[in-house]
Amino acid sequence: xxxxxxxxxxxxYGKTLLELGAEMPNLVxxxxxxxGSTKTGVFAKAYPDRHFDCGIAxxxxxxxxxxxxxxxxxxxASSFAMFAAxxxxxxxxxxxxxxxLNVKIGATHAGITxxxxxxxxxxxxxxxxxxxxxxxxVMCPADDTEARKAIRAAVKHExxxxxxxxxxxxxVVFDEDYDFQIGKGSVIREGKDVSIIANGLCVAxxxxxxxxxxxxxxDAEIVNICTIKPLDEDLIVKTASKTGKVxxxxxxxIIGALGSAVAECLSEKCPTKMYRIGVRDVFxxxxxxxxxxxxxxxxxEGIYKQVKAFxxxx
Amino acid sequence: MNVQELKKTANQVRxxxxxxxxxAKAGHPGGSLSAAxxxxxxxxxxxxxxxxxxxxxxxxxxxxxxxxxxxxxxxxMAERGFFDREExxxxxxxxxxxxxxxxxxxxxxxxxxxGSLGQGISCAVGMALAAKVQKKDYRVYTLLGDGEIEEGQVxxxxxxxGAKKLDNLCVIVDNNGLQIDGKIEEVNNPYPIDKKFEAFNxxxxxxxxxxxxxxxxxxxxxxxxxKGLPTAIICKTLKGKDVSFMEGVADWHGKAPNAQQYxxxxxxxxxxGETL
Numbered sequence: 001x002x003x004x005x006x007x008x009x010x011x012x013y014g015k016t017l018l019e020l021g022a023e024m025p026n027l028v029x030x031x032x033x034x035x036g037s038t039k040t041g042v043f044a045k046a047y048p049d050r051h052f053d054c055g056i057a058x059x060x061x062x063x064x065x066x067x068x069x070x071x072x073x074x075x076x077a078s079s080f081a082m083f084a085a086x087x088x089x090x091x092x093x094x095x096x097x098x099x100x101l102n103v104k105i106g107a108t109h110a111g112i113t114x115x116x117x118x119x120x121x122x123x124x125x126x127x128x129x130x131x132x133x134x135x136x137x138v139m140c141p142a143d144d145t146e147a148r149k150a151i152r153a154a155v156k157h158e159x160x161x162x163x164x165x166x167x168x169x170x171x172v173v174f175d176e177d178y179d180f181q182i183g184k185g186s187v188i189r190e191g192k193d194v195s196i197i198a199n200g201l202c203v204a205x206x207x208x209x210x211x212x213x214x215x216x217x218x219d220a221e222i223v224n225i226c227t228i229k230p231l232d233e234d235l236i237v238k239t240a241s242k243t244g245k246v247x248x249x250x251x252x253x254i255i256g257a258l259g260s261a262v263a264e265c266l267s268e269k270c271p272t273k274m275y276r277i278g279v280r281d282v283f284x285x286x287x288x289x290x291x292x293x294x295x296x297x298x299x300x301e302g303i304y305k306q307v308k309a310f311x312x313x314x
Numbered sequence: 315m316n317v318q319e320l321k322k323t324a325n326q327v328r329x330x331x332x333x334x335x336x337x338a339k340a341g342h343p344g345g346s347l348s349a350a351x352x353x354x355x356x357x358x359x360x361x362x363x364x365x366x367x368x369x370x371x372x373x374x375x376x377x378x379x380x381x382x383x384x385x386x387x388x389x390x391m392a393e394r395g396f397f398d399r400e401e402x403x404x405x406x407x408x409x410x411x412x413x414x415x416x417x418x419x420x421x422x423x424x425x426x427x428x429g430s431l432g433q434g435i436s437c438a439v440g441m442a443l444a445a446k447v448q449k450k451d452y453r454v455y456t457l458l459g460d461g462e463i464e465e466g467q468v469x470x471x472x473x474x475x476g477a478k479k480l481d482n483l484c485v486i487v488d489n490n491g492l493q494i495d496g497k498i499e500e501v502n503n504p505y506p507i508d509k510k511f512e513a514f515n516x517x518x519x520x521x522x523x524x525x526x527x528x529x530x531x532x533x534x535x536x537x538x539x540x541k542g543l544p545t546a547i548i549c550k551t552l553k554g555k556d557v558s559f560m561e562g563v564a565d566w567h568g569k570a571p572n573a574q575q576y577x578x579x580x581x582x583x584x585x586x587g588e589t590l
Binding site for chain 2: 028049050052054055057059060062063064065066067068069070071072073075090091094095098099100
């Protein structure tokens with residue numbers, strides 16, 4: 001896919017905040033000593049009076065964001081997913097989630113594509129943790145277009161939102177006219193033999209996999225579920241009813257996030273044979289993003305092989 | 315209010331605390347009673363608030379960082395006119411607006427939901443920061459326990475407040491010397507409290523007797539006059555103050571009196587009230 005345009009969704013984050021800074025005087029951005037990496041630096045440069053670096057203190061940053069929101073501001077609290085969701089979990093839960101405050105959490109460097117930094121920084125648990133918090137909207141955009149639209153939808157939504165962004169550049173999948181709505185999934189490719197429900201960078205991998213599956217005579221439907229919570233249950237039931245076989249694909253532990261959400265939905269509403277693609281209950285390790293995606297079978301080839309094995313085993 | 319009226323109000327706040335905890339058969343009387351004068355001074359004198367306009371964007375804010383002592387906060391809110399004193403009896407009951415720890419979405423006048431120690435001060439810092447961004451002159455007050463300051467987040471918040479020179483922030487520490495497991499210096503010594511806040515770039519005021527309204531008035535006036543850095547007021551207090559069998563007893567941190575103890579406690583407070 002070398003001819004495809006690639007952009008890291010963290011770049012989309014910084015760029016969209018910069019635009020929103022001009023449109024919303026009550027928007028403030030918080031960082032925890034990672035403004036260069038989270039790409040909010042462009043906002044800090046343009047709006048120094050509305051950017052606050054909290055230093056290396058993520059728990060404090062989340063509670064400060066809660067206080068800002070309680071006083072009428074719209075804060076974006078930014079850090080790596082590991083620290084935003086894991087380190088500061090209880091602050092997000094109690095300072096932001098419980099009072100249902102209007103805080104937006106921009107979590108970058110999620111998943112194994114953090115790459116060389118290794119397991120300590122490769123957050124594979126964040127979406128599961130955030131999904132547990134009542135009232136929290138949880139989104140995992142697939143590409144630059146969806147990331148930008150998700151951020152804009154988040155500021156229109158009153159209440160806490162967690163948005164996950166990646167470090168590595170990923171293919172642009174969606175056109176500019178894509179109608180994004182919180183809680184609504186979309187069918188990217190129609191198919192009849194198996195449904196691949198994906199989010200994040202696994203959407204591009206799933207598209208690649210579907211082309212390979214087609215050559216083997218397997219007609220895969222691809223469903224993009226950016227919003228893990230609230231989940232588009234109607235669309236999931238619809239695609240499961242149509243194909244009778246569902247595979248989920250995500251750059252996350254197979255425990256607790258998209259795979260679990262889909263399994264919970266289908267086991268209650270439309271029991272369907274399923275297979276969950278993701279990181280299978282292990283910590284990550286150091287290597288380039290590309291090498292890791294291949295090893296953990298989250299690239300096009302990896303998803304192709306796993307879907308094929310699942311379909312053929314049936 | 316004059317000092318006499320403030321003393322009478324604090325006495326009534328203590329009655330509200332004991333009543334709330336007794337009717338709930340649970341709650342935290344010790345640290346509520348130790349802060350009765352602090353609550354009273356803030357709500358009756360210091361803060362720019364109006365019970366009829368609890369969401370006024372220009373109001374002063376109060377964050378009870380030591381959220382478990384909300385019987386004291388509810389007790390003073392009732393006296394300030396946010397709700398009827400009788401409602402204190404619903405504390406911790408199903409459907410009550412007076413939750414076991416404060417909920418801003420249930421009870422108008424609560425500025426932040428708290429309960430998990432160490433987080434309230436950070437929320438207060440966020441509000442003080444918002445005032446600076448909004449160019450508003452409201453002040454933000456937050457009350458912490460002396461055991462609570464063992465939480466690392468308190469010092470993250472203090473470092474940020476000092477660094478950003480949030481002179482609209484007033485941190486109050488209720489230094490009653492006891493936490494659940496015993497004396498604070500024996501559990502995990504947070505002393506010296508004053509020097510710690512000084513080191514975090516706060517203006518520090520030590521109040522020798524946190525039950526003396528004249529000392530409290532002087533401290534809050536001084537805090538108001540400080541420009542360019544936040545203030546911490548460290549108040550020496552007595553845990554369980556004015557209830558004979560609760561004074562200075564760590565065991566009354568989080569326990570309700572039985573019927574007999576309730577009678578004794580209310581009689582203690584009645585007797586003290588009569589002398590005022």
